[in-house]
Amino acid sequence: MLIAITDPDDLQIEAYRVVRERDLLGRQHRFIAEGEVVLRVLLQQPRFEVESLLLSESRVESLGDLIGLLSPGTPVYIANRQVMDAIVGFPIHRGILAVAKSPVLPPVDVLLASLPEEALVVGMIGLANHDNVGGIFRNAAAFGVNAVLLDQETCDPLYRKAIRVSVGGALVVPFTRAPSVDALVHALTEASFEVIALSPSGEETLSKVQPSRRTALLLGAEGPGLPQDLLARTRTVSIPMSGGFDSLNVATSSGIALHHLTQGNNG
Amino acid sequence: MLIAITDPDDLQIEAYRVVRERDLLGRQHRFIAEGEVVLRVLLQQPRFEVESLLLSESRVESLGDLIGLLSPGTPVYIANRQVMDAIVGFPIHRGILAVAKSPVLPPVDVLLASLPEEALVVGMIGLANHDNVGGIFRNAAAFGVNAVLLDQETCDPLYRKAIRVSVGGALVVPFTRAPSVDALVHALTEASFEVIALSPSGEETLSKVQPSRRTALLLGAEGPGLPQDLLARTRTVSIPMSGGFDSLNVATSSGIALHHLTQGNNG
Structure with missing residues (x-):
């Protein structure tokens, strides 16, 4: 499900805002994965649930097969590079981020x-x-x-x-x-x-x-x-x-x- | 030879100015070494000639033995933390830098x-x-x-x-x-x-x-x-x-x- 984002303050992409500060504060049982190589690994692991993706619009075409691996209905937010950098708080050269649920750790x-x-x-x-x-x-x-x-x-x-x-x-x-x-x-x-x-x-x-x-x-x-x-x-x-x-x-x-x-x- | 430096623009410490930019430009057959562990290794290697040291004044006492390993007459510039950071262009947590001559590389x-x-x-x-x-x-x-x-x-x-x-x-x-x-x-x-x-x-x-x-x-x-x-x-x-x-x-x-x-x- 592709969703265009034009406003960095859009509440839908709240989980991606100011990534570095959130790194320090923690994310309430969620984590961020970045980059194509890591995302491909993530999507092969059934124990992780990917909640959404945030993509630079320039990468949508080349990552079509990766988007196809998501569970149906998973939001894929698309933003231009400028909006994406404003959301995240620094330049995301890899142009691809995901939010996933942290697994419950077994004893x-x-x-x-x-x-x-x-x-x-x-x-x-x-x-x-x-x-x-x-x-x-x-x-x-x-x-x-x-x-x-x-x-x-x-x-x-x-x-x-x-x-x-x-x-x-x-x-x-x-x-x-x-x-x-x-x-x-x-x-x-x-x-x-x-x-x-x-x-x-x-x-x-x-x-x-x-x-x-x-x-x-x-x-x-x-x-x-x-x-x-x-x-x-x-x-x-x-x-x-x-x-x-x-x-x-x-x-x-x-x-x-x-x-x-x-x-x-x-x- | 301890020399107090109070002015970040002092020409004596020209070699230590804006370290990161110089990293990129090169240093005309000189290199910078930082930190106590690295400096101790450097001073054990006779093929390197250490031209000078720049020390945070808070470290002079604890590094006395290291200063004693220098060739006689080698300048040891001492600055307070604020002046040192202003010279170098970023905070030098380790509080110790040296400039040494790059060796001529053999065939x-x-x-x-x-x-x-x-x-x-x-x-x-x-x-x-x-x-x-x-x-x-x-x-x-x-x-x-x-x-x-x-x-x-x-x-x-x-x-x-x-x-x-x-x-x-x-x-x-x-x-x-x-x-x-x-x-x-x-x-x-x-x-x-x-x-x-x-x-x-x-x-x-x-x-x-x-x-x-x-x-x-x-x-x-x-x-x-x-x-x-x-x-x-x-x-x-x-x-x-x-x-x-x-x-x-x-x-x-x-x-x-x-x-x-x-x-x-x-x-």
Whole structure:
């Protein structure tokens, strides 16, 4: 259903107004996805309900097939570039935005119970940087991770920028949030996951690690890293680095570890 | 030599004025490094000559040991936060900047001839994104890469943002620029390097690759990738990905490949 918008203050497109400020305030169980690549990923995921699209009129023709993937009756608002930028509050170079409903997150044990017998899970602890969370989801999708668990401090993977950096990976890999780090680790252990904590101070070398049938990889923020009491009671693994150089970026580390766990010549 | 600056237009600190515009225009064989971590790396590298420092006065005391590492007589300009921000043109949260001389880049064959018998080199082709170039240098430093070769299209690793993203790695790993992609590959072959091109369409799987005593890893930009004619005449290697998902970020891919080539259980 195409609807022309000529007034940036039109109440129909309220959900798209001043995107950046709303990013910070939250959207009451909605999220914004931007760009054609991310939108195509979003529309392939049945667990998300797309409420509407906002398109630059110059893109309507080239995105016709994408519009065809929407549920019948979903509003597609069309505006010229000037009106669109005025609505959003900054230039939207990609010319395409969607508002979708945030899914209700399942309890951790329910999500874990839904996974196959052989499974790989990533746990994020205290990751407050959207670039890193997005980058880890991109890697998780690339290496077929079955689920991601977040602690309370890790930021929202459905934040606009995290989705963009993940190139849609945040929409692909199922995730949920645990009430505490302890609850997160406890649920993994109960579900027969071997928990591996990646840390520069880890005792084992990554390249020697053989994954179990169910493996969970825990990642902490650069700088503080994973909490000491967590490291004290899990299997810890490091990626040795040259000449005492500063540690790798956490998203890069996740890519290295996931590659090794899924494709390494573990022997 | 501490010199107080109270006037943002003081000619002594001309090199620090309007940093972002200068980033784009270039600095006539000089570069800017920012932040304590990067400055400490810079001062450990004898091939760089630091011409001066600009410090926020609130940081003078805590950075006393760093100032002590400078060559005698090197000017250390001190300004309050307000003057410093006015000089630079935006808020310098880290409160510390340096101007250093760009090194004269050696010819490719000279750099390669200086490397040990066992060596690992990274070649960057068409990488115009400073975040990616910085991220690859960070990984190159972490995995002890001996040298980096750049083609003409790859951006300057000594651009301020690339240095920052590299966490100083761009100052650690020696690099130079080749006159053309052909010249780059030719010099590697002449120096007995086995050239491996990383590409989503690569014929071999990374995890099966055994590095030679001298290995060069070529990386291309996300999207276009490495030129077809280059792929046609080199050994090509891919990182298999799940469900046709979009390729990994090139900096992450470099980390995965360097980890495998230096620490993988290759057998």
